[in-house]
Amino acid sequence: xxxxxxxxxxxxxxxxxxxxxxxxxxxxxxxxxxxxxxxxxxxxxxxxxxxxxxxxxxxxxxxxxxxxxxxxxxxxxxxxxxxxxxxxxxxxxxxxxxxxxxxxxxxxxxxxxxxxxxxxxxxxxxxxxxxxxxxxxxxxxxxxxxxxxxxxxxxxxxxxxxxxxxxxxxxxxxxxxxxxxxxxxxxxxxxxxxxxxxxxxxxxxxxxxxxxxxxxxxxxxxxxxxxxxxxxxxxxxxxxxxxxxxxxxxxxxxxxxxxxxxxxxxxxxxxxxxxxxxxxxxxxxxxxxxxxxxxxxxxxxxxxxxx
Ligand SMILES: NC(=O)c1ccc[n+]([C@@H]2O[C@H](COP(=O)([O-])OP(=O)(O)OC[C@H]3O[C@@H](n4cnc5c(N)ncnc54)[C@H](OP(=O)(O)O)[C@@H]3O)[C@@H](O)[C@H]2O)c1
Numbered sequence: 507x508x509x510x511x512x513x514x515x516x517x518x519x520x521x522x523x524x525x526x527x528x529x530x531x532x533x534x535x536x537x538x539x540x541x542x543x544x545x546x547x548x549x550x551x552x553x554x555x556x557x558x559x560x561x562x563x564x565x566x567x568x569x570x571x572x573x574x575x576x577x578x579x580x581x582x583x584x585x586x587x588x589x590x591x592x593x594x595x596x597x598x599x600x601x602x603x604x605x606x607x608x609x610x611x612x613x614x615x616x617x618x619x620x621x622x623x624x625x626x627x628x629x630x631x632x633x634x635x636x637x638x639x640x641x642x643x644x645x646x647x648x649x650x651x652x653x654x655x656x657x658x659x660x661x662x663x664x665x666x667x668x669x670x671x672x673x674x675x676x677x678x679x680x681x682x683x684x685x686x687x688x689x690x691x692x693x694x695x696x697x698x699x700x701x702x703x704x705x706x707x708x709x710x711x712x713x714x715x716x717x718x719x720x721x722x723x724x725x726x727x728x729x730x731x732x733x734x735x736x737x738x739x740x741x742x743x744x745x746x747x748x749x750x751x752x753x754x755x756x757x758x759x760x761x762x763x764x765x766x767x768x769x770x771x772x773x774x775x776x777x778x779x780x781x782x783x784x785x786x787x788x789x790x791x792x793x794x795x796x797x798x799x800x801x802x803x804x805x806x807x808x809x810x811x812x813x
Contacts (some may be wrong), residue, residue: 541555
């Protein structure tokens with residue numbers, strides 16, 4: 507049945523795919539986008555910035571708000587992170603003014619912090635260890651509490667690193683691999699969780715369509731993958747050489763210690779729970795990365811790759 511949906515972060519990597527997929531499934535979609543940005547022309551656009559305390563959304567009634575707008579973890583300024591991720595979420599909630607039946611908040615696996623060699627599932631305690639993740643978790647707690655008080659259904663999704671033809675995978679990994687400027691911090695010898703963009707978006711929609719609210723879902727593929735294996739597999743798929751390593755102190759100097767921690771904290775997780783309602787198209791990163799690389803080749807976005 508067609509639902510009425512508001513998507514924040516609709517111009518972003520995941521949000522733009524989500525809007526497209528929701529429209530394909532005949533849902534009515536409204537996109538919250540910032541002034542000067544262009545959203546999907548097939549969705550209704552609402553112009554607004556979540557940092558604006560007086561943001562207005564009108565009187566539309568939604569079945570669900572997918573909240574994806576957030577500052578990037580590249581930001582080092584704590585105040586900016588707090589302003590967008592936490593205060594922005596509060597402003598959004600106030601602007602919605604109880605005009606939604608449910609809220610789906612998109613977050614990352616970083617909330618679990620250091621988990622050692624354990625396989626993380628949805629019963630694991632949160633232990634955020636960076637400012638970016640702390641502000642995201644505070645926003646989640648705010649939504650959980652306030653949705654409960656107003657009788658709005660709430661679920662949270664923790665994504666692994668989502669790869670696709672846009673976002674970090676193309677902008678930070680592929681482009682740098684092509685220029686031979688990508689280097690692996692700590693030799694990439696830590697586990698990361700990955701998820702193909704189609705499965706990230708498919709999982710979100712299946713939570714809505716299966717009415718799975720007041721729950722937490724970890725959305726990661728079925729493999730436990732060391733970052734260097736993922737990167738080297740990507741380089742092999744393009745047909746270029748594997749990258750070298752970079753000392754951690756240099757990464758910290760460039761990216762700051764928080765982002766370095768976020769990038770290099772080892773984590774293994776299970777997708778058992780989300781798999782009950784969603785069948786992954788790409789349960790392993792090998793098939794997923796092959797799919798994205800062939801898409802990039804078709805689009806001519808790897809044209810200068812052969813050296
Ligand atoms: N990509 C991943 O691997 C990954 C993994 C785990 C969790 N997540 C989470 O998933 C969500 C989406 O990620 P993404 O990769 O799609 O991020 P993204 O490409 O950086 O998109 C972020 C979106 O948020 C919007 N935004 C930022 N500040 C805003 C503001 N003040 N008011 C209104 N909109 C604002 C951006 O709008 P503009 O276009 O105007 O900048 C953009 O549409 C985020 O919450 C992210 O933390 C992502």
